[in-house]
Amino acid sequence: MTNNTWHSTGLDEILLSLNSKQEEGLSLTEVRKRQSIYSNSLEDDKRLSPLIIFINQFTDTMVLVLLGATVISGLIGAMADAITIMAIVVINATLGFIQEYRAERSLEEIKKLASPHAIVLREGRRVKLPASELVPGDIVFLETGDKVPADLRLLESFSLEIDEAILTGESFPVKKNALITIPDRTPLAERINMAFMGTVITRGRARAVIVTTGMNTEVGQIAKMMKETERPLTPLQVRLDQLGKILIVICLVVCTLVSLLGIYRGENIMVMLMAGISLAVAAIPEGLPAIVTVVLALGVQKMARRNAIIRKLPAVETLGCTTVICSDKTGTLTQNQMTVGRLATIDTTMGITGNGYEPRGSFQQEANEINPLSAINIRLIMEVALNCNNAILEKRKDSYQIQGDPTEASLLVMAQKAGMTRLYKRQREIPFDSARKKMSIVVEADGEYLVFCKGALEVLIPSCKQIIKQDQTQPLREEHKEYFYFLQEQWAGEALRILGFAAKKIKPADINLPDDALESGLTLLGICGMSDPPRRGVEKSVAACLNAGITPIMITGDHPVTALAIAKKIGISEGNEVLTGSDLEQLTDQDLYRKSLTTRVFARVAPEHKNRIVEVLKKNKEVVAMTGDGVNDAPALKSADIGIAMGMSGTEVSREASSMTLADDDFSTIVAAIYEGRAIYDNIRKFIRYLLGCNIGEVLVMFLASLLGMPLPLIPIQILWVNLVTDGLPAMALGLEPPEPGIMNRKPRPSSEGIFARRLGWMVLSRGFYISMVTLLVFIIAILYARLNGIDPLPLSRSMAFTTLVAAQLFYVFECRSEKYTAFELGFFRNKFLLIAVFCSICMHLMVLYLPCMQGIFYSVGLNYWQWALILILTGWKFISKLILYLWKRVFAFKWDYAKIKA
Numbered sequence: 001m002t003n004n005t006w007h008s009t010g011l012d013e014i015l016l017s018l019n020s021k022q023e024e025g026l027s028l029t030e031v032r033k034r035q036s037i038y039s040n041s042l043e044d045d046k047r048l049s050p051l052i053i054f055i056n057q058f059t060d061t062m063v064l065v066l067l068g069a070t071v072i073s074g075l076i077g078a079m080a081d082a083i084t085i086m087a088i089v090v091i092n093a094t095l096g097f098i099q100e101y102r103a104e105r106s107l108e109e110i111k112k113l114a115s116p117h118a119i120v121l122r123e124g125r126r127v128k129l130p131a132s133e134l135v136p137g138d139i140v141f142l143e144t145g146d147k148v149p150a151d152l153r154l155l156e157s158f159s160l161e162i163d164e165a166i167l168t169g170e171s172f173p174v175k176k177n178a179l180i181t182i183p184d185r186t187p188l189a190e191r192i193n194m195a196f197m198g199t200v201i202t203r204g205r206a207r208a209v210i211v212t213t214g215m216n217t218e219v220g221q222i223a224k225m226m227k228e229t230e231r232p233l234t235p236l237q238v239r240l241d242q243l244g245k246i247l248i249v250i251c252l253v254v255c256t257l258v259s260l261l262g263i264y265r266g267e268n269i270m271v272m273l274m275a276g277i278s279l280a281v282a283a284i285p286e287g288l289p290a291i292v293t294v295v296l297a298l299g300v301q302k303m304a305r306r307n308a309i310i311r312k313l314p315a316v317e318t319l320g321c322t323t324v325i326c327s328d329k330t331g332t333l334t335q336n337q338m339t340v341g342r343l344a345t346i347d348t349t350m351g352i353t354g355n356g357y358e359p360r361g362s363f364q365q366e367a368n369e370i371n372p373l374s375a376i377n378i379r380l381i382m383e384v385a386l387n388c389n390n391a392i393l394e395k396r397k398d399s400y401q402i403q404g405d406p407t408e409a410s411l412l413v414m415a416q417k418a419g420m421t422r423l424y425k426r427q428r429e430i431p432f433d434s435a436r437k438k439m440s441i442v443v444e445a446d447g448e449y450l451v452f453c454k455g456a457l458e459v460l461i462p463s464c465k466q467i468i469k470q471d472q473t474q475p476l477r478e479e480h481k482e483y484f485y486f487l488q489e490q491w492a493g494e495a496l497r498i499l500g501f502a503a504k505k506i507k508p509a510d511i512n513l514p515d516d517a518l519e520s521g522l523t524l525l526g527i528c529g530m531s532d533p534p535r536r537g538v539e540k541s542v543a544a545c546l547n548a549g550i551t552p553i554m555i556t557g558d559h560p561v562t563a564l565a566i567a568k569k570i571g572i573s574e575g576n577e578v579l580t581g582s583d584l585e586q587l588t589d590q591d592l593y594r595k596s597l598t599t600r601v602f603a604r605v606a607p608e609h610k611n612r613i614v615e616v617l618k619k620n621k622e623v624v625a626m627t628g629d630g631v632n633d634a635p636a637l638k639s640a641d642i643g644i645a646m647g648m649s650g651t652e653v654s655r656e657a658s659s660m661t662l663a664d665d666d667f668s669t670i671v672a673a674i675y676e677g678r679a680i681y682d683n684i685r686k687f688i689r690y691l692l693g694c695n696i697g698e699v700l701v702m703f704l705a706s707l708l709g710m711p712l713p714l715i716p717i718q719i720l721w722v723n724l725v726t727d728g729l730p731a732m733a734l735g736l737e738p739p740e741p742g743i744m745n746r747k748p749r750p751s752s753e754g755i756f757a758r759r760l761g762w763m764v765l766s767r768g769f770y771i772s773m774v775t776l777l778v779f780i781i782a783i784l785y786a787r788l789n790g791i792d793p794l795p796l797s798r799s800m801a802f803t804t805l806v807a808a809q810l811f812y813v814f815e816c817r818s819e820k821y822t823a824f825e826l827g828f829f830r831n832k833f834l835l836i837a838v839f840c841s842i843c844m845h846l847m848v849l850y851l852p853c854m855q856g857i858f859y860s861v862g863l864n865y866w867q868w869a870l871i872l873i874l875t876g877w878k879f880i881s882k883l884i885l886y887l888w889k890r891v892f893a894f895k896w897d898y899a900k901i902k903a
Helices: 011-018 028-035 050-056 061-075 079-113 218-222 235-264 269-283 288-305 314-319 376-387 406-417 457-463 478-492 508-512 538-547 560-570 581-586 589-598 607-619 631-639 652-657 667-707 716-727 729-734 760-788 793-815 832-850 852-858 865-892
Strands: 117-122 125-130 139-142 151-163 200-212 308-310 324-327 339-344 349-352 363-365 368-370 392-396 399-403 425-430 438-445 448-455 464-469 472-475 496-506 522-531 551-555 601-603 624-628 642-646 660-662
Touching: 011 151, 011 200, 050 079, 139 151, 151 425, 235 269, 235 667, 288 308, 288 314, 288 667, 308 667, 314 642, 314 667, 324 607, 324 667, 339 406, 339 478, 376 406, 376 438, 376 448, 376 464, 376 496, 376 522, 392 406, 406 496, 406 522, 425 508, 438 457, 448 457, 448 508, 457 464, 457 478, 457 496, 457 522, 478 496, 478 522, 478 560, 496 508, 496 560, 538 551, 538 560, 538 667, 551 560, 551 589, 551 607, 560 601, 581 607, 589 607, 607 624, 607 631, 624 631, 624 667, 631 642, 631 652, 642 652, 660 667, 667 716, 667 729, 667 760, 667 793, 716 729, 716 793, 716 832, 716 852, 729 793, 729 832, 760 793, 760 865, 793 832, 793 865, 832 852
Parallel strands: 324 551, 324 624, 464 522, 551 601, 624 642, 642 660
Antiparallel strands: 117 125, 117 139, 139 200, 151 200, 308 660, 339 349, 339 522, 349 363, 363 368, 392 399, 425 438, 438 448, 448 496, 464 472, 496 522
């Protein structure tokens, strides 16, 4: 069959042609066979090969100029210089390749983590799989908010509507019907028994079979969906790129002046040109954006290991600025493992024993076990709980696992505890959504047609006209309503979530009535109370937020008293005030902003209210993180500075709208991500501080020496070597610095904060100036010493200046580990990568000084003890003084815990 005939073919014929079974799906053996033939991925832009990435390292303008200078050196006979410079260029290119390749691989892994998933039937069991693993013949289950993973022929549909705007341009969702076949030539927009890849379920649910995948789908054929676009730079990378361009202009001007001044004084023209080019290559921080990419990518992978999957890199930067977290309650602040513990009808209340999803427990009244099915209203409640339900409960090994909504799973368990196992044939379904707050189905039971309905009590009661009391149906009176509302308030105060049940009998002809008519005139049966305890560790996470200057706000559709009870328990609220959706509508924006930060608990809130809360907070300069899981949450997620989708319970629509996905739906994961986000931004500042400080020092050494009419302190090869030894590995190692102690004890940084805020610019300039002054001082001392002793001054003085520049930068890298603590307070051995990088740099420099073969290339000489002492004292006095002070406070002041900085 072709793409154009599935809609006109009967279901039995389709399943037969695909060799698939509606109730079992495909076997794993058949799946593996088909995966070798079919792909469910759209063709992506080809990723650069490692060879191309490596070659691209030589396309930088300054590197090309340096290669040209190398060729000229070879032509004039300076082969040693040419070979050495070429080797340094290759080593630099290798380091750049490693950075870029690692970042590319890291980002590819992150994309895999964030890929769409689908619920599929394999060998009779429902499993959640990446959409890329699906094959033709797979049976797929679709719910509201899901993104369709391939082109599907619908097998069953319940009030199904799909947004197909990406294919047809139609702005309204299309109503679907699985039970009809339509003519061959029906236009795409009218194929109401099909669902197409990339479209979105806006209402209802369905079961369907995959008929085409990947590039064979409608979307694949027109190449409209899932094509990877060029990855944009993050705002920080853009700022650094702009900074780099400014620095390039400054460096080129300075380097040109150095060359011209040297030529003016009579220095060799070729030497001065090479010196200018080498200094430009060393001074321009062209690696800054690359290092930022690597650090961001590695940080994102680290977050992923903590269940926070970053979908958009700018979110990493924004996390450090977050001032407000708006979080849902169920499943994020709580465990989302519901257990029904109370049941009430108009006649009686009872407790239900048992925990979790194991269907073992009893119904007790005044400590006596009772048979719940002996009363008509309780029996009907159990029938509603069992049938008006889309969850699945499975026993796997020694535990019970659920698929579907935890609230529905708890009702399933309650019905099974009562001994109710009979499922009726479902004729129609009106799905639950967050605006309606109820769900209804029509079933056929022994020739009768019944409407079963469950939902929030305040939504359900207005739809009811009767009540069952003492096994008799009576009109629903005000005292009955007040009784249930009273119970709801009482149970909600104990952090129980309340759900109501109702039913009615209808005629067969009434099955297709409008939704409102079908759900009116119901008979109220009773209510249940279910508990969902707070997640482990959420109290500490809430406390950490408050300590870090971040305001946690609970926004839930649950009952106000239940919401307040949980909020108090976990520390979000200390008062007794709750704002409901109706309260919110009466508030001005300014009052809403003020109450958001003081009350911090919203209940019975609709999705549109969430969006208003976000907009009001942002309007008042707050940086907002917002959680969401449903289709209707998408506007708020997009509007928030950081939209956070639920990975377990969330829809594909909410994930697409978000910047971050929680793999475990846990509030504590948000706090952990903020912790990591702050650490990443700190590390970016650290290597900016280091790279720019070192580069300014190198430029000033050469510029001031030329300005003062002195010989060049460094020759071109030495300049390039300094750049290789000090700018590469140590800078990368700073990007891997563990988070500083107390990182969550400080207020969020302003989102408008510049790169050089908090005196970073001054620290960079002052250190660059100090490095240049110390290097020139050692250079002058070495010249004077050589002349006093009648030896050639340049080899010794340049070797000492060369060594001073390297030593000053390697000492400086330890100072850049923190803007607040010394390296010893942090723990000198805490960043092992930095120690390894510095050790490698030292070994490389000692080779240049003491190996005869290297001395001839770099025009260097070995240094004696006093020369080393002079260099180390001048470059490392600050490092040594901090070590002495640290030891003094620990040993002589008897402060043994001095090094133990509180996190």
